[in-house]
Amino acid sequence: AQSVTQLGSHVSVSEGALVLLRCNYSSSVPPYLFWYVQYPNQGLQLLLKYTSAATLVKGINGFEAEFKKSETSFHLTKPSAHMSDAAEYFCAVRRNAGGTSYGKLTFGQGTILTVHP
Amino acid sequence: DTGVSQDPRHKITKRGQNVTFRCDPISEHNRLYWYRQTLGQGPEFLTYFQNEAQLEKSRLLSDRFSAERPKGSFSTLEIQRTEQGDSAMYLCASSWSTENTGELFFGEGSRLTVL
Numbered sequence: 001a002q003s004v005t006q007l008g009s010h011v012s013v014s015e016g017a018l019v020l021l022r023c024n025y026s027s028s029v030p031p032y033l034f035w036y037v038q039y040p041n042q043g044l045q046l047l048l049k050y051t052s053a054a055t056l057v058k059g060i061n062g063f064e065a066e067f068k069k070s071e072t073s074f075h076l077t078k079p080s081a082h083m084s085d086a087a088e089y090f091c092a093v094r095r096n097a098g099g100t101s102y103g104k105l106t107f108g109q110g111t112i113l114t115v116h117p
Numbered sequence: 118d119t120g121v122s123q124d125p126r127h128k129i130t131k132r133g134q135n136v137t138f139r140c141d142p143i144s145e146h147n148r149l150y151w152y153r154q155t156l157g158q159g160p161e162f163l164t165y166f167q168n169e170a171q172l173e174k175s176r177l178l179s180d181r182f183s184a185e186r187p188k189g190s191f192s193t194l195e196i197q198r199t200e201q202g203d204s205a206m207y208l209c210a211s212s213w214s215t216e217n218t219g220e221l222f223f224g225e226g227s228r229l230t231v232l
Contacts (some may be wrong), residue, residue: 006159009157032219034220036223041225042119042225042226043208043223043224043225044160044208044210044221044223045223046221046222049220050218051219061130090159090160092159094219103148103150103165103214103219103221103225104150104159104162104165104173105162105211105219105221106162107152107159107160107161108152108159108207109157109158109159110157110158
């Protein structure tokens with residue numbers, strides 16, 4: 001079974017500072033990994049995804065994440081935070097093997113990012 | 118293509134009443150998923166369909182919950198005899214089964230409050 005753990009339910013940064021949101025995964029097979037963002041009262045929007053190509057993945061809004069198999073991690077970073085980045089961020093894992101449930105995503109508990117002026 | 122749409126966006130009901138949510142996926146997508154999200158938690162998988170077939174159901178989906186996708190297009194999620202613990206955001210998502218990257222496209226959710 002796949003699972004993800006997001007370290008830190010709340011992260012607070014100053015505008016212009018580095019954003020680092022942590023995600024560790026557990027999977028018995030090589031996974032596909034995703035980061036989604038959720039703004040208040042909205043659905044989830046895909047930021048980026050890792051699908052076994054390049055280990056450094058670039059996404060929208062200046063975010064990127066690096067897949068590190070040895071550390072079973074997929075941390076999300078952004079060099080300079082903007083006020084508009086304030087939202088809740090979810091890491092998710094999906095099996096990349098076949099079978100009837102391989103399309104299902106399993107989500108972490110989320111990290112709320114606060115950006116201070 | 119207007120994305121995944123869900124209706125209603127908000128529903129307030131009294132305990133014991135039945136409620137039904139509707140989801141219209143992106144038209145080309147043949148997979149449809151239902152998730153539940155409670156405050157402070159990530160979305161939890163409930164069930165999914167490929168076309169009209171319901172391929173997997175979570176143990177979270179008690180006998181009071183039923184989901185259908187009769188023609189392989191829109192889907193409904195019905196909760197019978199609602200309980201206060203059913204209060205949550207119900208999210209619908211869709212995708213291509215042949216899309217190897219597995220990205221799910223989410224609707225804005227239907228928020229249920231059970232009084």
